[in-house]
Amino acid sequence: MTRSPLTVDPLAADPTRAALHRLRAEVGKAVVGQEGVVTGLIVALLCRGHVLLEGVPGVAKTLLVRTVAAALDLTSRRVQFTPDLMPGDVTGSMVFDARTAAFTFREGPVFTNLLLADEINRTPPKTQSALLEVMEERQVTVEGEQRMLPDPFIVAATQNPVEYEGTYPLPEAQLDRFLLKLTVPLPSRDEELGVLRAHHAGFDPRDLAAAGVRPVADAAELAAARAAVGRVHVADPLLGYVVDLCRATRATPALELGASPRGATALLGTAKAWAWLNGRDHVVPDDVKAMARPTLRHRLRLRPEAELEGVGVDPVLDTVLATVPTPR
Template structure:
């Protein structure tokens, strides 16, 4: 697949998602970058901002096998992974697969279940496989998690463990729509009865596993110059040396940021990454990996503002 084919496929996916989702163009573009670079996405926003519906529409347009888990306080790891049940007719244990066995998993309201259950996703997100009773089961290279969560200020939520947060490529903040977009939403959906499904709104599959695999393979031809690699490393290392940050970003963050820059270049039809790719993606890649120092918290400092300052002060290649 050529870079032109990748752009055409991305435009077709955008057009299908737009049939169901009003606005949120930046969110859709970030999901496309994550899909190409085989990363996972965490969507955070207040209830009612179409986080779940966006994931459903995106999955429908991709044409992937879709799975959904509604995270609740009483959810158990077995409810996610499945379990081996004894079959009395065959006198053997048979695997009953959980909803994680899919290509695109919607982890809805992931922070409403305790960390013990959240940890069931760790192996799947990192290695795209799960282990049950000592036996390993592959999930496939296309496995992707799109998780939603409500802000930590909401009642009945748990903080996500740092190890799990670090496995997400992006944390995207889903905002309220502006007045014009909200008017379009009410006009489109205000007269509809019952639950809305992307397929009911004309969203169809325009990709499929084979096309998506070919699109991801096209990233192998994207050049990331040594100067860009060094820029990514300097930016990530600067988060560990900043006085107002108690915890900086990991080497995994640097790898993910470089891969995401390649994907953004491909979506723009370029065969090479540029510093602007890194700058545009740094905030969603880093915001969930950084922890403010106690003094910075008292002063009311903002993670996004600190990352923006680091981007300004870290020398970029010319």
């Protein structure tokens, strides 16, 4: 089996880092494989960013998010995005209370730590925009009153890559709000056998406690980890490397839209988180390279002629990484 580019080797680390490394083993009690996606979710939590998960139905995207939340002792909710979903169904709305003869605010599902926005591209742009505004501001404003969301708060939105009928694709400006785009692959044969053996033995995906999933870290440890990531040093040549990579995507003939400055800041943040997870207090070029694809792939748009030739975004990024000089 090929090793995921988002797989971190276990380290004899400080307690906070060690707890986050134990998270993968804890998630593995319920989800077979997908270590790279789990690590990507950890990076997103460390960077306070949101994740776009792309995978065919049935690869345990919902179970994955629920299990990560349980292993971090965080709350989670799931919203099935449908064509008739309204913004208030996501953010919350004012409702009339007959007992008090007054309007009160009823919180929507965004008031949680990990929100699974299932098939986000199936709901109209108005509802998509309402969620994406909440993602950016981390607050809900109703009747002029601002209500802050809990911390941490990240959205894991899913897209089905093989079914586009009746969907409303996210515009590039909205895709740019997501920190990472992670591909949830089909399991290998051995992993799929593991799934069947677990279900044959009585595994119930609705009962994570019975599967033995226990919290291995909490919000306080996550906050401490974020503070540690913020202290990771980045030398000027590495800052220049991040800028050069993003600028190279804007000059690549196969792309009509390259990475924005927001993409550059996102790549800097994810590289720092990756370096910290690997036990370093400074960023090296390999940290930037490891995070370039998941951080930038959804921010790029291919030219129509490149799409007709079957060119993919990831191979274009591979070419950029191979041609931009690496600092020593």
